[in-house]
Amino acid sequence: MPELVEALARPAALIKAARRITVKVGSSLLVSGKGDGIRGNWLAGLGEDIAQLRQNGKQVAVVSSGAVALGRQQLGLKRSPRLALKQAAAAAGQPLLMQAWAAALSPFGIPIGQLLLTLDDTESRRRWLNARATMDVIMAQGALPVINENDTVATEELRYGDNDRLSARVAQMIQADLLILLSDVDGVYTADPARDGKARHVPHIEAITDEVEQWAGGTSGTGVGSGGMRTKLAAAKIARTFGCATIIASGHEQRPLSHLMSGGALATVIDAAGSPARAYKQWIAGSLVPAGSVSVDEGAAHALAAGKSLLPAGATALEGTFERGVCLRVLGPDAKEIARGITAYTSSEMRAILGCPSSEIERRLGYSGPDELIHRNDLVLM
Numbered sequence: 001m002p003e004l005v006e007a008l009a010r011p012a013a014l015i016k017a018a019r020r021i022t023v024k025v026g027s028s029l030l031v032s033g034k035g036d037g038i039r040g041n042w043l044a045g046l047g048e049d050i051a052q053l054r055q056n057g058k059q060v061a062v063v064s065s066g067a068v069a070l071g072r073q074q075l076g077l078k079r080s081p082r083l084a085l086k087q088a089a090a091a092a093g094q095p096l097l098m099q100a101w102a103a104a105l106s107p108f109g110i111p112i113g114q115l116l117l118t119l120d121d122t123e124s125r126r127r128w129l130n131a132r133a134t135m136d137v138i139m140a141q142g143a144l145p146v147i148n149e150n151d152t153v154a155t156e157e158l159r160y161g162d163n164d165r166l167s168a169r170v171a172q173m174i175q176a177d178l179l180i181l182l183s184d185v186d187g188v189y190t191a192d193p194a195r196d197g198k199a200r201h202v203p204h205i206e207a208i209t210d211e212v213e214q215w216a217g218g219t220s221g222t223g224v225g226s227g228g229m230r231t232k233l234a235a236a237k238i239a240r241t242f243g244c245a246t247i248i249a250s251g252h253e254q255r256p257l258s259h260l261m262s263g264g265a266l267a268t269v270i271d272a273a274g275s276p277a278r279a280y281k282q283w284i285a286g287s288l289v290p291a292g293s294v295s296v297d298e299g300a301a302h303a304l305a306a307g308k309s310l311l312p313a314g315a316t317a318l319e320g321t322f323e324r325g326v327c328l329r330v331l332g333p334d335a336k337e338i339a340r341g342i343t344a345y346t347s348s349e350m351r352a353i354l355g356c357p358s359s360e361i362e363r364r365l366g367y368s369g370p371d372e373l374i375h376r377n378d379l380v381l382m
Helices: 002-017 040-055 067-075 083-108 119-123 125-140 163-173 210-216 229-241 256-261 276-287 298-305 347-353 358-365
Strands: 020-025 059-064 112-117 144-149 178-183 245-250 267-270 292-296 315-319 327-331 337-342 379-381
Touching: 002 178, 002 245, 002 256, 002 267, 020 040, 020 163, 040 059, 040 083, 040 256, 059 083, 059 125, 059 163, 067 083, 083 112, 083 144, 112 125, 119 125, 119 163, 125 144, 125 163, 144 163, 163 178, 163 229, 178 229, 178 256, 210 229, 229 245, 229 267, 245 256, 276 337, 276 379, 292 298, 298 337, 298 379, 315 347, 347 358
Parallel strands: 020 059, 020 178, 059 144, 112 144, 178 245, 292 327
Antiparallel strands: 245 267, 292 315, 327 337, 337 379
């Protein structure tokens, strides 16, 4: 009994402690398998849960499946491997999906912002930064980002194919502490419970080993979705590498997040490795090849050591030709590397504003840009 109590309490504790949460919602939860469209009452309950999280100081992003399933119903299409049919269904279903989300959040005064992403958007650093900046602004303005894969334009070679892994990349973009995968299963089992009566529920996974991946086997959900347990574990594996814990839980309850927070729902928690901020800084420090360098004066060097951002006024020289979003070495007055960071400007833009106060950026460039050459969140001391 104590083990069960601990298993039920762990998801609630994670949700309570999280600062930023990404919630992935599967098609089988959102869309009726009987051809009746969106399950409006259920989505209204989830909307209330999200509003409650936000009232408790959490920032939330949602990755929502359902466009293809809705579009098939709208156009009278059957499931088919043909990409053109799936893209047509996505085109018809995406507006309906967003209307449903808007209706669910409207009673709480929460506007929504739609983002349609492809594999390129999460693997190309420049697009990744653009998408991250967009989501940051949406959340800062009090809106809820609702993200889906852009199935209308993605080709088979350049698509995720499921929103589980996309949700992990979204969690990485916003440096989420927690990824919650809501679907029609209540976590990981040692075998497919629908086929093996001896399958045992696993409430806690410290690391995703070969044995854990074998548990997933060919397990897939029922209903109208495309993901299975394999894709959920793949998402959790991505998430844990950048410091984000994952909860795999059933969403069948009327208010699934409240059910988790009350300690009344079975789920599987997969631990994070470190914290999102630490993992991101490690990625900058060790995984990226610097495209150039920026030299700074003594005042800027002291500011960076104190945890500040790098402003144009403190930069004295620049080496390299590069685009926005690349990694730069930051050199102190003695020409030794003191930091690395992701630049907010191209090399030509940086040269134009080198040494100037932030208030002069718009006049020199002819348009407004960030106040920082490298924001402190994108900078790591060496």
